[in-house]
Amino acid sequence: MKVHFALPLCLFTALLTVALSTGSVLFFMLALLVLLAVLSGLLSVLWAAATLTVTAELADRTLRRGDQTRLRLTARHRCLLPIAPLQLVLSSPASARREIRLRDIPGRLQTLNMPIHAAHVGVYTTGIESCAVEDLLGIFSKTLRPEAAHFELVVLPRTFDTEPLTLTPGDPGSEIMARATEDLSAPSDVRAYQPGDAMKKIHWKLSLRRGEPTVRKFDEPILQDVLVLMDCSRPPSWGHPQAEADLRDCLLETAASVYTDQMRAGHPVRLPLSGSHPVELERAMGLPIALENLARVDFSESDRFERVLSLESRRLRKVGCTVVIAARLTSAMVDIMIRMRRMGPAIRLYLITFAPDDANVAPLAARLRRSGVEVTCVSPEASA
Numbered sequence: 001m002k003v004h005f006a007l008p009l010c011l012f013t014a015l016l017t018v019a020l021s022t023g024s025v026l027f028f029m030l031a032l033l034v035l036l037a038v039l040s041g042l043l044s045v046l047w048a049a050a051t052l053t054v055t056a057e058l059a060d061r062t063l064r065r066g067d068q069t070r071l072r073l074t075a076r077h078r079c080l081l082p083i084a085p086l087q088l089v090l091s092s093p094a095s096a097r098r099e100i101r102l103r104d105i106p107g108r109l110q111t112l113n114m115p116i117h118a119a120h121v122g123v124y125t126t127g128i129e130s131c132a133v134e135d136l137l138g139i140f141s142k143t144l145r146p147e148a149a150h151f152e153l154v155v156l157p158r159t160f161d162t163e164p165l166t167l168t169p170g171d172p173g174s175e176i177m178a179r180a181t182e183d184l185s186a187p188s189d190v191r192a193y194q195p196g197d198a199m200k201k202i203h204w205k206l207s208l209r210r211g212e213p214t215v216r217k218f219d220e221p222i223l224q225d226v227l228v229l230m231d232c233s234r235p236p237s238w239g240h241p242q243a244e245a246d247l248r249d250c251l252l253e254t255a256a257s258v259y260t261d262q263m264r265a266g267h268p269v270r271l272p273l274s275g276s277h278p279v280e281l282e283r284a285m286g287l288p289i290a291l292e293n294l295a296r297v298d299f300s301e302s303d304r305f306e307r308v309l310s311l312e313s314r315r316l317r318k319v320g321c322t323v324v325i326a327a328r329l330t331s332a333m334v335d336i337m338i339r340m341r342r343m344g345p346a347i348r349l350y351l352i353t354f355a356p357d358d359a360n361v362a363p364l365a366a367r368l369r370r371s372g373v374e375v376t377c378v379s380p381e382a383s384a
Contacts, residue, residue: 005038005139008034008037008038008137008139011034012031012034012035012038015027015028015030015031015034016028016031019031037137038137038139040081040135041135041136041137041139041140042135042139042140043081044079044081044082044083044135044136045083045133045134045135045140045141045142046142047077047078047079047080047081048077048079048081048083048133049077049133049142049144051077051078051079052075052076052077052086052131052133052144053074053075053076053077054073054074054075054088054128054131054144054146054149055073055074055146055148055149056071056072056073056074056127056128056146056149056150056151057071057072058070058071058072058116058126058127058151058153059071059072061151061152061153061154062153062154062156062292063118063153063154063155063156064118064155064156064157064158065118065119065120065121065155065156065157065158065249065253066118066119066158067118068115068116068117068118069115069116069118069153070113070114070115070116071090071092071113071114071115071116071126071127072111072112072113072114073088073090073111073112073113073114073128074109074110074111074112075088075102075109075110075131076108076109076110077133082136083133083134083135083136084133084134084135084136084138085101085102085103086101086102086110086131086132086133087099087100087101087102087131087132087134088100088101088102088128088130088131088132089128089129089130089131089132090114090126090127090128090129091124091125091126091127091129091150092114092116092124092126093116093117093118093119093120093122093124093126093153093155097129100112116153118153118155119245120155120245120248120249121155121156121157121248121249121252121253121294121295122155122248122295122296123152123153123154123155123295123296124152124153124155125150125151125152125153126150126151126153127149127150127151128146128149128150129145129150130143130144130145130146131143131144131145131146132144154292154295154296155295156256156291156292156294156295157249157252157253157255157256157291157294157295158253158256159253159256159257159260160253160257161257161261162254162257162258162261163376164261164265165226165262165267165321165323165346165348166321166346167224167226167267167320167321167346168224168320168321168344168345168346190203190206190214190215190216191214191215192212192213192214192215193207193212193213193214193215194215197215201215201216202214202215202216203215203216224267224268224318224319224320224321224345225267225268225269225270225318225319225320226262226267226268226269226270226319226320226321226322226323227269227270227271227312227315227316227319227321227322227323227345228255228258228259228262228269228270228271228322228323228325229271229272229308229309229312229322229323229324229325230251230252230254230255230271230273230297230325230326231251231301231305231308231325231326231327231328232273232274232275232297232299232300232301232308233299233301233302233303233304233305234299234300235247235248235251235299235327235328235352236327236328238354243354243380246380246381247327247352247380248299249380250327250352250378250379250380251325251326251327251352252294252295252297254325254350254352254378255271255294255325256290256291256294258323258325258350259271259281259287259290259294260287263283263287263290268282268283269281269282269283270282271290272312273293273294273297274301274303274308275297275298275299275300275301276298276300277296277298279293281293281294304332305326305328305333306330306332306333306336309324309333309336309337309340310336313336313339313340313343316340316343316344316345319344319345320345320346321345321346321347321348322340322345322346322347322348323347323348323349323350324337324347324348324349324350325349325350325352326349326350326351326352327351327352327353329349329351329361329364329365330364331364334364334367334368337349337368337371337373338367338368338371338373341371341372341373342371346372346374347368347372347373347374348373348374348375348376349365349368349373349374349375349376350376350378351365351375351376351377351378352378352380353377353378353379354379354380354381356377356379365377
């Protein structure tokens with residue numbers, strides 16, 4: 001409880017001193033009124049705080065960037081003495097702290113619906129942080145922290161269509177699948193004939209022995225992996241407050257789009273994420289869990305992205321295509337990506353930048369293209 005007691009104490013002392021010095025009943029009554037005002041203020045704050053009930057309900061706990069949800073706030077106290085309007089401190093994705101005042105309606109339930117706009121990808125805490133009860137004179141104040149009145153809000157990245165990837169040695173995975181299913185050199189089992197089976201798959205000797213058509217079964221072809229590497233370090237600053245947040249959104253949404261498209265295409269895909277909570281996303285996780293893990297990336301990785309590329313280049317034996325997503329491009333990164341391309345897998349770079357024609361970036365991008373690396377520039381402003 002916070003007490004601003006100096007002014008009423010000085011006033012009460014002055015009036016009481018004058019009353020005792022002069023014997024005036026008027027000054028004594030005034031001093032008594034000041035004392036009663038202070039005591040009633042204290043009683044009103046204690047009464048209201050003891051009977052106060054504050055709750056919050058969030059309509060959606062998970063939503064996409066750009067969507068909206070609603071936070072429903074309710075407050076009620078049973079104090080019959082007048083108090084100042086309740087002051088609530090709220091947290092939301094748009095602002096870390098926001099203060100609002102409710103009307104004081106003793107004995108009635110007050111409800112407030114607040115829209116919450118998910119402006120950026122990430123995980124946020126939203127709801128009521130604290131509630132302050134004050135008397136009318138502002139002498140006493142008690143701050144309460146309601147339990148179960150704040151929530152975790154997960155803002156998922158939006159996705160867009162990406163260009164189909166080309167798997168080394170330049171054949172789409174569907175064509176590799178089609179040719180592999182026609183490979184009759186590695187039968188794994190047999191089964192009964194079904195209408196539509198190719199005649200060349202029939203096992204004639206076994207069919208004569210069993211007295212019914214029997215066809216060979218073949219091992220399912222294994223498609224080459226798609227490896228997605230995203231720079232999880234803090235994006236560069238472009239001189240305005242929203243630049244870093246926009247770059248983060250674009251990095252995450254590009255990674256989510258590539259990952260989603262490869263999941264739909266049926267390709268094995270891996271997406272290692274570093275930082276304070278490292279995790280490697282893979283097809284078995286499912287798309288909802290993968291998108292949530294992307295939303296939780298905090299871009300706290302301290303290692304340079306060049307080191308990440310160098311480490312991952314040692315695991316390229318089953319990789320048919322590597323997708324690199326970064327908001328910066330350096331000579332060291334270019335050297336490593338060219339070396340990875342020479343090792344076999346196709347490479348595609350998504351460069352997230354506000355200035356694709358920058359004099360420091362264009363020569364590096366041209367060098368990558370000459371070495372057979374696809375380079376695609378993505379503007380954060382286009383995805384906003």
